Amino acid sequence: MRERYIKLIIAVGIIAVVLGVYIYSMAPTASFWDCGELIACSYILGIPHPPGTPLYVMLGRIFSLIPFAREVAFRVNFLTALFGAISSALIYIVVLKLISLQKSTQSFRQRFPFIPHLAGIAGAFSLAFAFSFWDNCVEAEVYTPCVVAALLVIYLALIWRDKVEQGVGDNRIVLFAIYLLFLSAGIHFTPLMILFPLLVFAFMVDRKSILQLHIIELIILFLVIIAVAGLDLVDYFVLFLASPPVAILRIFHSNLLLFIVLVAIFAGYLYYLRSKKKMDSRYVFWGLVLIFLAGTVQFYLLVRSKLGPSINEVNPSTWEDFVSVLKREQYDPMRLYPRKTQFLTEGDYRNFPNSYPAFSLITGYFEQLKFYIRYFLWQWGSASNFDIFYRIGWQAIIGIIPVILGFFGMFTHFRRDKKSWWLVFLCFLIASVGLITYLNLKYSPSDPRSHLRFREVRERDYFYAFSYVFFTIFIGVGVFSFLNWIVPKLKLKRLYTIGVSVLCVIVMVVPIFFNYKGVTRRNNWIPAEYGYNMLVSCRGDKAILFTNGDNDTFPLWFVQEVPNRPSNYDPTFGKNIAVANLSLLNTTWYVKQLKEWGAPISFSLAEIDRLPQGLRGAGNRIFLLKDIMIRDIIATNAGIKLKWPDEYISPAKDFMTKVLDNYKEGMIAVYFATTVDRGENLADVEPYLRLEGLVNRVTSVNSPNQVDVARTQELFDMYKMNSMKDKNVVKDDNTRGLFMNYIASYAALSQEYQRMGRLDMAISTLKRTLAFDIDPTRKVPIYYNLSVYALLGQDYDNAIAYLDSVDALGYQDPDLLVRRGWIYQSQGNYPMAEQAYQNAREMAPNRPEAIQSLVSLYTENMNDTSKAIAILQDWLRRNPRDNNAQQMLQSLQPRR
Template identity: 20%
Template sequence: MLALLRKHYAIATAAIVFIIYLFTLAPSVIQIDSGELAAVQATLGIAHPTGYPLFTMLGYLFLKIPLPFAKIYQANLLAAVWCALAIILFIKIFELLIKALASKSVSNKTKQRMKIIETGFTADQKIIAAIAGGFYLAFSKTFWMQSTSVEVYSLQVFLFTLIIFTTLRAHYSTENKITDWIYVGPALAFGFANHMTTLLTLPFAAILFFQKEKFTKQAFKKIGLTAVVSLPVLFLIYLYLPIRAASQPILNWGNPVNFENFWRHFTGKQYQVWLFASFEAAGKQLKYFLSNFPSEFAYAGLLLGIAGLVFLFKREKKLFTALLITLLFAVLYSINYDIVDIDSYFLLACIIFSFFIAFGVLQLMLYLKTKSLKENYSLAIVGLLCFVPLAINRSDADQSGTYTFEDYTKAIIGSTEPNSLIFSYQWDYFVSASYYFQNVEGFRKDVAVIDKELLRRSWYYNQLKKNNPAVMKKIEAESSAFVEAVKPFERDENFDPSLLEQNYRAVMTNLIGKNIEDRNCYIGLELFQNEMQRGEFTLPQGYQLVPHLLAFKVVKGTEYIPVPDPKFTIRLPKQKNKYIQFIETTVGTMLTYRAAYELQFGYKERAKVYIDKAKKDFPGYQIPYEILRGME
């Protein structure tokens, strides 16, 4: 049995990791893109830039497996699978590195012979070091989070390790064939077909390639052959976007049916405004990385990683250089992306640092050996260290009790009348989640959820016309005028900003004005507090907003508008992140607005219903003093 475990310890380690992941797996959608990506996989749609065709197709196939779970849970499960598979490859990579160190030959110029560098480690010590590195990676905060819910980064960490593995195999191959590096190409192609952070691995591949092959004619032939193999793979996978877009799927971000739309989507032009934005933004992200990085590995991992850096520097400077440059490049490039959810862009840096942690564990065992500590005791100490990140980071990564986004989304949509319109740009909390619940689970498909910010993009009108033809037909003139006005902007041509803004506001106002007779319209809290207060969005003449339950209802006249009791339930997890806190604050604020509205008409008992709901369900929300005083 022990012999079998020693032989297959990489799989055994990944199995343990996967089982632990199951206990922290999200049962439903969570924040940001979770709902959209699950819906894209389930409906074979097109996701936000860069489209993620490999992620979409693999997810679609996995969701076709008849498992007894909701589609969202099954999509989340696939994320855990990818992360566990990445741990197998991580351990296999470390085995390659240890083998290379153990058998590294150096030329003895005096005797013109080769000698073997003895590492001085037992087989069990090497296994423990590999497992320790795998555990520290698997249970680092950001990596662990990727395993809890559907995201492109869970597949990406697997592809990162695949690229590193194929690169090292080619680098350490003793054969000198033109096909040595041929498997690196498809690995890179798969990576780029999933996420553009694959470019962060290029320094690693380039350094190891030219360290071995030098700048020879044969080397460039190998590069050419690798390109010939990989580029068609990348091209064929990305063909999914225009082919699928031509059939007008329910979710068709970017509508990449022609080369112009495809290129805009493939290059992520929409997000380039945040890339290399300013030195100030880069400094802010670097400060965030440096302050957060020690806690990624539960602090103990940082010390082990530093020890591993020293260990590798002394024993194999070329490998040390390749790994360190890759880590630094991954960090320095990523800090130039000025977005809030930047953590996932540091995943490659976490993977590389985990190799240093594994080498640090070897260094620790070497130190314990010098103290005449028995091997069993040193293995026990290291074994205990393996569980440090598991114990410390679980509360941050655990999504097993997160139903908040499902409850919030269903409460908003469910509180509206049939065929209503909801205007919002709460993408991270509600809009993305609505994509899944409406288009996959079929929850209240009669309600049209319209993202106010996406209305600034020409492709979005195509998707709205497909999914809500009756709504969009009434503003055909306004939408056509805006689409024509925005095209020069999207093409980086000269455009009239005042005309563009005028047409955009006309779309917003007329979406309500020309549909209000047939369907009820609702405005999100964020629109009321921001755009409407600044005068950027106005209601049609004669209409006003009344606080409903979780949004503002557009009504005509000034008479009292009753609403049902707030019978919805929004479950909050024990560990609240900033996204959960936003929902808690938003719902509490809407209940308070409704209570204030009731007080305007003298209905104190009705006001009490909403305040009591806020107090009971959202104890963290601070009810304004003037509301409490008005109820006395």
Template identity: 30%
Template sequence: MTHRVINRIIAVILFLVAELLYLRTMAPTLSFWDCGEFIATAYTLGIPHPPGAPLFLLLGRLFSMIPFFSDIGARVNLISTLASSATVMLTYLITLRFIILYRKSDPDGWSSSEKVSAYGSSVIAALALAFSDSFWFNAVEAEVYALSSLFTALVTWLMLRWYDDDPLPGNERWLMAVMYIIGLSIGVHLLSLLALFAVAMVYCFKKYEVTPRSVALFVVGSSGLFILIYQIIIKGLPVLLQWSSWSGFFVLAMLLVSGIWYTHSKRLVLLNTLVVSLLLIVIGYTSYGMIFIRAQAGPPINENNPSTPEAFYSYLNRDQYGEMPLWPRRWSPEPVHQYFYQQYSSDLDYFLSYQLNHMYLRYLGWQFIGREHDMEGAGVDWSVLWGLPFLFGFAGAVAHFRRQWKMGLVVTALFILTGAALVIYLNQTEPQPRERDYSYVGSFFAFAIWIGIGVETLLHVMAERLKLQAERHRLALALLTVTAALLLINGKMLQANYRMHDRSGNYVPWDWAWNMLQSCDKDAILFTNGDNDTFPLWYLQEVERIRTDVRVVNLSLANTGWYLQQLKNTSPRGAKTVAFGMGDGELASITYEPLDSVEVSVPAAKASRELLQESRLQGITLASVPPETMQWVMKPTVMFEGLGYLRPQDRAVYEIVTSNFPQRSIYFALTVDTESMIGLEKNLRLDGLAYKVVPNKSSDPMSNVNPALLYHKLLGVYRYHNLDNPEISLEETSRRLCANYSPLFIRLALALADDPEASLRVEGKSGLAVLKKRSAMALEVLNTASVLLPPDRYPLNPELAGTVTALYARLGEKKKAYPYIAYLEKLVKTTDLHTDPRLFYMLAGAYRAIGREQDALRVITLLSRELQEPRLLEEFEKMKE
């Protein structure tokens, strides 16, 4: 077979293999972080966070209408699997093209050993990218990074096609395709724009000899082209719209068309190519018109409301996030950032230790050396991949420069600009809300190319050193080496990363959103904290039309005037507007407000009557009679130069509570921190994944529960797909949020066991009220938690494990406490007694609860002796009495 046929067959096979892998491990619905937002805005053609991704949204809308899967989220996820598979295929083609270029021979004239070496090494490069940690992560969820990686690879491949065709007639079409793809990529993510310098380098190496003059020309030309695209087109066109409306665009289009006609008529080939390219970039960029047009339609998700030229410019310019200077590196005045900055001796130390090492080199190590574990903050572990991918990649980089330094420089430019240079530009603060490895996939793509070149170079060197003359010997060496590399590099990467990135069966984000929304009364207002307790809820409301009556108020967005105005004036999906005591003008200009501690009073007669009626119907005795007025003290949430201030979000919470309570139920998501509750933390009742604002006070909101209501929510309404299935792999974010469920079950069991002989009236499966004995309910709750959330899979606070043990003992089911005893014993084995003596004390208490008195005495004696505290033994004996 000819090279062309073999090449195409291998490329197609690689695409199919990657696609099957990604489909097998793809999330079956939405995932956490931005995925819910992107799916929801794609389905409704809404406006996501700045600067938006209009091309991705348009593709998402298209894919959402094609019935590949019943779940809309899965349909949009398919974009990422297809884009990633195509990127894997292009990585193979690009790596092979580089090998052909430095071999300087016709592939159809290659011997069998040379074909195995070149094709096999290129396959290894492609699979190294396919199985790498961050690339795989992006491939199985609805995010923009997989599509952005495809554009980066496509631009690189198209430029190499031009390099092959020049100076044949029509070669300019490849350049124009490159520019159009760059224009399109702007509508997905600006990361692809960084490939522009590598593109310019390929052009210069083809057209000019390397001289000081040509180098200067490259630097000026590539920088000028980048500025032209980024500053003039991307940032300048919105300014043009702002100052001249659509007439400016018409004039610009006419100028470009006239320029094309003039340069063509005058045979100015280079200038004509440049002007056509600019027009194609602008055409690709016009996908952003969707943002401006849809914002004026007022979709339910309309972040920043970029419906005017001024707002549209602000949206594209990311004004909401403020400026991030390149220097100093420790630039943020936020107290939390200042605390971490103090741990570094200088800006340079901060840059090298945190920004470069922790936030980039560590990620590079994850891909090609090995990731320690899947938890946040994981380090690099050489024992996972034995460092083989990294060593071959490093050797490949050196070999690429030795065998063809020009193309080696091209890959180096791509590697640095999408890696270390991006680190410099982003100037990230410490701490970050999540790992940022997904941002550097372009750099990992470049390194994967070098892995393939490293394998091919090893074969070349071995054949030369062994002086193998016979073709059969060379072929045997090539087959053996490629097979070994496939197993030791790609096989090891697949083995290490498969379970970590297998999201099949993971419905935690969907269930989390369902459970949180179902925690709320009809027409409730729910305050949420960040991405993971907001975007999944948006998905359920906008895509699946579930509980659209609940108004979700994101506290981060509540710092912005446009968002508060939308809450006040819009009714998405028929939901009620949110009342404010402030006018639109005041909301638009909301800012930090000076405040001393102030006592707030709100009429609460309606809420108090409802609490009393609810308790009588369910057979619950309230700790105190709910007051007619709800009172609390609101304190400053931030301090500056000795003065207290309210953040805009705090003022918004105050306005919403005082203007809507008690007419509407108000909730705080379980994930909201207490400093965002404006002093209401004692007026909260635990209703599941949300705290409800109630007029009566309690010392701890976790201890203030309505057991009948919470029982109905946890066992009758909430969903827990696959939580009890050990075959399903849950990533770190899902596991961390699932850890919120165990305390709910245990808190409910405690409340029920407080009066075990009494009965409660709860809602049954038929919807009718039924009487149940509290002790039986408590036991049912504990048993359900043990099955759904076994401690060996979902670690819980040791104190809670001890509580479960004591509860089972009180309810006469000591044997069911054994898994929790085993859990505590496992913790004790890996804990230093002097570091955490309380853990040992809890184990002793758990032993005593189930009647293992000798074991309890043994642990306490050890504790007393090691800590030199003889009274511990005496106190423990007194507790027995």
């Protein structure tokens, strides 16, 4: 009893400590990527992107209603943090349980009863502060509740083993574990990865009972019947894992006879078990019932979708669409071969087998393994300190200690208790090597090899978070095994033993200091501010805003649907704007939702269903559905009817002539976010776009690089950017990339001021971009342009000062040295100009700019023709075919 209280107190203590760290580093609002969508869907009971995560949405809704913070997003983020802290406590409990199964260490545990607890705490903290897991715990994400479910099921499996070995097997534990596992699929499929390890573990613990259930034969029979009926085995397998009742109803819906056969088989199976008295059929019956009950959580998608929430992705309001979401048909099918890392570009991969891979299968697979190892080594040594592509800092030495202890624990665990070892190891293997093989990911976006262009849009370390979770179990066991070895080896006294044990725990806490900067979202309001700024840029009673992807769409949905600080908790803010995501605009369900909102779409709902996914148009251009809809929305808004299909796939010039040259804005203002790629997405409208802050408005004026100066200046004064400019807020690479959209708009406004002759406004506008925390090399063009403006205004001192700022960044470039020379030359400081040109010449001896500038300086300002001739002769010795230099030399020689 006393031991149970100690375990409870320590577990609660772990939750309190870890939760405190998580809350301190937690996002106060929505973060980028899926978080804004998940929070918005939780608040309005919407439907996020497939697989829909209905259980998470309902849990998020509950937390959003608990008024412990004004910010709704903070409440939903807290849900993730809480489950993350509970996961850490479960690691402690599982490690403690595994250590107790090691009979060979019993005397050591009796002598030092505190060591198993400290080992469990070490394992808990190694998970809590691992990079990817911590990163998932400080924002709204689906993974931490799944981790709790998986760890709880593993712990229940270990408890069940105890009961079986004591001869008092309790099948209620099995029933609850099965229910919990299938229920967790309502959040994400990842917990189902442990099904196979659980089956292997159960077979090793109680082989006779498992064989009596004839599970393998039953599965084989089920698959045979599905195959004979001509149904897709993979589809039904995925569907069954997502929701067993939906899978069975799907069979009933498609083939009544097959459904009756299956019901008869299961009924006969239960009767067989009962008649042979091989196992109490009641438990099997209730197991099936619980599996079916757990799967009913998915029906939320079907029911809620019919009510038309404002976020209703894929619109699974019909049975077929509902099944399609559960089967994830919206995503490309998984292909184990070829490996995506065998190809340099996406086009090459899509064209396989017509295109030949750049690398062999083994090389491609090795690249994916290499990235997993890279992510794995991030966890306790920080991505910035331990990166096999860039550098390994001294901090990595400490970060490698948990890894060594984990593998040591893996080794000693196998020797001392093989049954539980297989359970944890198989979970780790499937969550690492298994997922590497199944997911078949592209190259990492941070891969330094620039020729590898087939890349993921973001780092995918979080995909493998479950493998890090299972490895921390081995870390906890490894700490115990290390102490079990070192204490007797060195004959340590109790005080020293306590000291070494505590040191092991401290080592697991040290990653806090390494990883904090990479994971913290403290006081980071940037995504919500960005969503607000984008929406406030669109004026009019109604507007439609075309966006590019997740990070310029989900923050906007969040601001529209959830009360938040940037919008002053106004529930109506932004509701007059339809956010038209171009990726989703390739789907008919999304086009219909935009039409129902009031977007100017000429097609009827029935016609939209019949629209093709793509058409080949003029110049062999492929027009996707989104391209067709862009044309239709703009034309319909102007009251112009396009002929189907000819004028939807005509050359861009013809569309511009018919629609945009005569464009008269209708009831709805049409905008494109500045994040939209200036490629085919804007091919039909680009010359007619006018910049207004962070958006481009469609106009009737054909003039490239238009800027509405008054409106853009008004918006910049209106935008909320406090968090963006707060130096205490940590910004990641993704956020810094977002800042470039602001900087590009500031730069465009600055250039417009310069064209208007308002150099003071051009300089003050461009200087505002220096407040953004971006990579220093990206500040170089800002300082360069500031120097240009200062030179135009004959402000030579500041022109030089801006170039000095570039030097302070450690950036060296011959063009900047030539620019510096021009400034000195304009100022009349010829010796300094000569020095600058000479420096540029030494830095880039084969570039002509410095040579031309030196010749100009010597002949026009310093009256030293001999130096000019010497410079040209030296140049021509290395570049004898330079006709311009020869002509200049000939013109100078008679003047000697």
